[in-house]
Amino acid sequence: MILFKRPDDLIDFIQKKRKSIIKIGFVPTMGALHQGHISLINKSKSENDITICSIFVNPTQFNNPNDFEKYPITIEADIEQLELNGCDILFMPSVDDIYPENFQKNNFELGYLDAILEGKHRSGHFQGVCMVVKRLLEIVNCDVLYLGQKDYQQCMVIKKMATDLKIPVEIKISPTIREKNGLAMSSRNKRLNETQKESALVIFEVLCFLKENIFEINIDDLKETSMEKLIAKGFDVDYLEITDEILNPIAKAEKKQTIVALIAASIGDVRLIDNMMLNNANKAE
């Protein structure tokens, strides 16, 4: 694996590689890598000639300074995992590399996506996400961008930005990788103590409960019971929402519709998000 720290070095390297016909896959991350990230690396490796992973804890997407300061950093273990899994290039820029003094800030038109769920509860978060992803895409110049469904709304936001700005990149979304007990893998799980980790299983339990009962129990009652389950385990719930495919809340479940449940909740000072497709109308029977 080749490690690049300076954007210009990576840009040069890619320009040279581009002289032959190659396909480049890109997996942007904030590090503290786990199997969720590695699943994206593996997918990219199987579909491209070169796989680039970036590790950059992006300050502009943290609305909570405490969350930024406490974000886990495990660089040595990350490099080891990437090498073990055959990643070709690791890009690890500094904040000044990504946001130099002359950096031009865009205002991204995200419409309702910026005002609901994560957008509502983390003011400015998606502007920061778009800022960094746009900049990274300019540097890595990839053909395919790999994202995780774990961050469902983020996938929609990045797709919208890429479409609106006509960025020529294909976006592929991979399923959420979970621990055996169902807990969605997340870098933030490293900040949970054993008791909190145990309590956090309730998020997956609630999502499964919703999936089992979405056509049996009305949505208001489902949401009320789910909230009670989360609160009973000590969670402070930002939102628990049941929506259609494009995140519009639904009042009634219909079988011909794609239905998604999304949860954001904190335990102690760790905020977790998760989601599950309760009904997939696009899936062939």
Ligand code: AMP
């Ligand atoms: P992060 O390092 O949290 O910014 O995540 C980097 C990428 O990995 C994003 O596209 C995430 O959606 C994805 N990701 C994070 N956790 C998981 C997971 N458990 N399963 C699949 N993808 C994930």
